[in-house]
Amino acid sequence: MSEPIVQVSPAWAVLAPLALLLFALAGAGLNGALVARSVGRPGRSGASAPLAQVARLLRQRRQVTVAADVLLWRIGAGGLVVVAILKILVIPLGPWTLADLDVGVVWFNTMDVMIWALFWLIGWGANSAHSLVGGYRFLSLAVSYELPLMFALITPAVAARSLRVGDVVAAQHDLWFVIWMPVAFVIFCGSVIAFSSWGPFATAVGRDIAGGFLTDVSGVDRLLILTGRYAVLTAGAAFAVPLFLGGGGGALLPDWLWSIVKTALVLAAFVAIRHRVPTIRPDRFAEVAWIIVLPAALLQVLVVAIIVVGS
Amino acid sequence: MGVTSVLARWASTSVHVLIVEVPGWDESRMLLEAELDRRGWRVALSPADADLLAVCGMPGEELRAAFDLLWNQLPGPRTRVSVTTSVALSALLDAAVAHLVDDSRQRKDARARSRPAAAEDQRPDAGEHDGMDHGGMDHGGMDHGGVDHGGMDMPMPGGIPLAGGGDDRDGLEMDVLNVPLGPVLPHWPAGLVVDCVLQGDVIVSAKARVLEAASAPKDEPTTAVTDVAGRRIIRLCDDASNLLALAGWQTAAQNARRLRDDALRGADIADHAAALDRLRRRVERSVLLRWSLKGISLKGISLNEISLKGISLDEIPLKEIGLAAGARANTGNATPPDQATVDIRHRLIGWLREAAVLAGPSSGTQPPAASDSDRARQAQLALAALPELLRGTDLGTARLLIAGLGLDTAALAQTHEQTHE
Amino acid sequence: MAAYVSVAVILGMALVGIGLLYLVARATSVSPKPLTTTPYLSGWMPKEHALSRFHARWYPLTIIFLAFDVEMLFMYPWAVVVASEGPTAIIEMFVFLGLLMVGVVWAWREGSMRWV
Structure with missing residues (x-):
């Protein structure tokens, strides 16, 4: 960690979405490889599966259901990618950031709350029973993961005495936050998986309800939702880097490359966990989230606050 | 060639298949699933996600109607195949691909069906089915004098009525939906x-029945497996795989499925037993699965009647055949035998254990072959118990319970007329 | 200010990108006109519209969530100043959070976090 964070010209903003999509594609490729391995095919053959999927969905006809709420449905579908792109706005790549907002942490939080609405809208819009159940399942999960997530986000801010992401990175010059706030880090990662409706938290698109809010979506609409899920997962992985993993700090490699490497590692971990653990059902999770995880997050904030005040 | 043909070619490397199965034709389905894995194709969860509709078996009239409706829901490009024999499976799927990538044909198909399915679809059984289900809950909404539904002249957007209300368990009036699960x-x-009546995602009441096949598969063996034990292993692995998939544990479900496919191919038996036992231990050890399935049990079902005529746990000489000496201490003795079968998780573990024992080296433990009438009776009891079992559960739990029953619908379809209230 | 220009640029790009994707899909899909179909119901026609008053049985939880969520309004500014304000800020905030947690535990004991 050598250079301070600088804000770059808005012209660079053009590259950010491309970088995000490339990461998302890489994540999907890894997922495809893992799936291929699990059915006994070479992983390489699965790595290109996302491209086949894109081609498939571009070729597939879109569909609307009878008396669907099409406007809301499409807002939900398209919104995910938009939210993910807006999230990465405040995430520095090495020394450069597009928007060093003084409330960067809150910005990220705002965007992840938007996901509540988007997933629910997708579920609602289709006028389909499975889809509706999926949308509501997501909300029932969201009321459980959101508060611990908020406290996990606030913890690095307390230590950095600032909500600006650049300051949070600078504060980790000597010691990465993940070392002395591991609880917040774990909660953050779990929440990212949850708000992406991913892995053990993917009940809203579960097999038991025939794909949940994805049940009646086809063609390019489906492509947008699936891309959006990978994109928010990627954005979450990328935000873990400045928040807990010292941003671009690291030996030998330049800062920007460290940012990329760390993001890739976190994303790979998220993707790898996808099929490896059983589903955590929202109704089971609620008690645990409120009675165990939330107090743990509060204690983490308390410990950090005491250390910060004492030093 | 053009962009569209390039896309078509790429897309065809991973075809998404909606598999529909006719009772009694599970072997066709399993062979198809194994073939899909070999090709790197995916199983679609809903018609909107599918390119190919694969009908396994010869459906009876009602089933055919349901499959035809689903066929209408495939957005396209689409094609359908009928799988009734394993012989030409590969050629069948190759032909399906050729059909899918044929762009002009698919565009013609798309143009031909611009009218909504709702308008054109008149189900042959609509009248009868209506009479059965509409009696109570959903139209009960009419007599609450509706603030928002104006009684008989309620608006019908798209030709479909709005949901009516009904009291929930706390006495709140909430809309109820009629949601059929299956076929x-x-x-x-x-x-x-x-046929479920739902409030939110809770099942208020349910009725179960089984739709029939037009004909059972001809009694010639299509695979290497003909012995009773082999078939039982395949069935146990299939049931376990489904339950694991519904519990959201994909790697374990996939593991069970590969073991099933190995058995289907007639793989090396000794290896197989060890692999089954490893999977069983893995399932047993998972804290998350234990937590996730806790309290989900088939209570209220007479177990003596329903437990399949396999081998009961106590009869299995575990040590003798060198399988996991500690296994019995973990589940066998810790829980009374009743609970071991009633609890979904224990049932799952029991299935895997039984499969491992059957696959084991001392193949002296051939299960007594259950007679057709026995199987039918057991399935009938399970079917009869379903409505009570599902009442008040949410959809996720309901799906796990049904998977945990391991219902043998093929046995039922051989007798007929199975409607239970 | 440049930060918010970036926001606008990136937002515009995202929307244009999505629009372009839809245009591409119009050309590449087998039909530009969406298929109108009934929702997937295991092979049956729907008996009524799914859009209805959904029974969200976890509604007590949403109320607790709201109460706690509003508290986050104080948490953000507190995070910035706690280091400079010293121990009093910590004590005040955690007494407040502790009170909220008491409420949560009470609601838990009342069973509002179990709904199945």
Whole structure:
């Protein structure tokens, strides 16, 4: 960690979405490889599966259901990618950031709350029973993961005495936050998986309800939702880097490359966990989230606050 | 060639298949699933996600109607195949691909069906089915003098009525939906239909029946497996795989499925037993699965009647055949035998244990072959118990319970007329 | 200010990108006109519209969530100043959070976090 964070010209903003999509594609490729391995095919053959999927969905006809709420449905579908792109706005790549907002942490939080609405809208819009159940399942999960997530986000801010992401990175010059706030880090990662409706938290698109809010979506609409899920997962992985993993700090490699490497590692971990653990059902999770995880997050904030005040 | 043909070619490397199964034709389905894995194709969870509709078996009239409706829901490009024999499976799927990538043909198909399915679809059984289900809950909404529904002249957007209300368990008036589960759902017993009345995602009441096949598969063995034990292993692995998939544990479900496919191919038996036992231990050890399935049990079902005529746990000489000496201490003795079968998780573990024992080296433990009438009776009891079992559960739990029953709909379809209230 | 220009640029790009994707899909899909179909119901026609008053049985939880969520309004500014304000800020905030947690535990004991 050598250079301070600088804000770059808005012209660079053009590259950010491309970088995000490339990461998302890489994540999907890894997922495809893992799936291929699990059915006994070479992983390489699965790595290109996302491209086949894109081609498939571009070729597939879109569909609307009878008396669907099409406007809301499409807002939900398209919104995910938009939210993910807006999230990465405040995430520095090495020394450069597009928007060093003084409330960067809150910005990220705002965007992840938007996901509540988007997933629910997708579920609602289709006028389909499975889809509706999926949308509501997501909300029932969201009321459980959101508060611990908020406290996990606030913890690095307390230590950095600032909500600006650049300051949070600078504060980790000597010691990465993940070392002395591991609880917040774990909660953050779990929440990212949850708000992406991913892995053990993917009940809203579960097999038991025939794909949940994805049940009646086809063609390019489906492509947008699936891309959006990978994109928010990627954005979450990328935000873990400045928040807990010292941003671009690291030996030998330049800062920007460290940012990329760390993001890739976190994303790979998220993707790898996808099929490896059983589903955590929202109704089971609620008690645990409120009675165990939330107090743990509060204690983490308390410990950090005491250390910060004492030093 | 053009962009579209390039896309078509790429897309065809990973075809998404909606598999629909007719009772009694599970072997066709399993062979198809194994073939899909070999090709790197995916199983679709709903018609909107599917390119190919694969009908396994010869459907009876009602099933055919349901499959035709689903066929109408495939957005396109689409094609359908009928799988009734394993012989030409590969050629069949190759032909399906050729059909899918044929762009002009697919565009013609798309142009031909611009009218909504709702308008054109007149189900042959609509009248009868209506009479059965509409009696109570949903139209009960009419007599609450509706603030928002104006009684008989309620608006019908798209020709479909709005949901009516009904009291929930706390006495709140909430809308109820009639949602049929089956005959086509992922990881669902073939041909089973559970007509549910839902409030939110809770089942208020349910009725179960089984739709019939037009004919059973001809009695010639299509695979290497003909012995009773082999068939039982395949069935146990299939059931376990479905339950694991519904519990959201994909790697374990996939593991069970590969073991099933190995058995289907007639793989090396000794290896197989060890692999089954490893999977069983893995399932047993998972804290998350234990937590996730806790309290989900088939209570209220007479177990003596329903437990399949396999081998009971106590009869298995575990040590003798060198399988996991500690296994019995973990589940066998710790829980009374009743609970071991009633609890979904224990049932799952029991299935895997039984499969491992059957696959084991001392193949002296051939299960007594259950007679057709026995199997039918057991399935009938399970079907009869379903409505009570599902009442008040949410959809996720309901799916796990149904998967945990391991309902043998093929046995039922051989007798007929199975409607239970 | 440049930060918010970036926001606008990136937002515009995202929307244009999505629009372009839809245009591409119009050309590449087998039909530009969406298929109108009934929702997937295991092979049956729907008996009524799914859009209805959904029974969200976890509604007590949403109320607790709201109460706690509003508290986050104080948490953000507190995070910035706690280091400079010293121990009093910590004590005040955690007494407040502790009170909220008491409420949560009470609601838990009342069973509002179990709904199945």
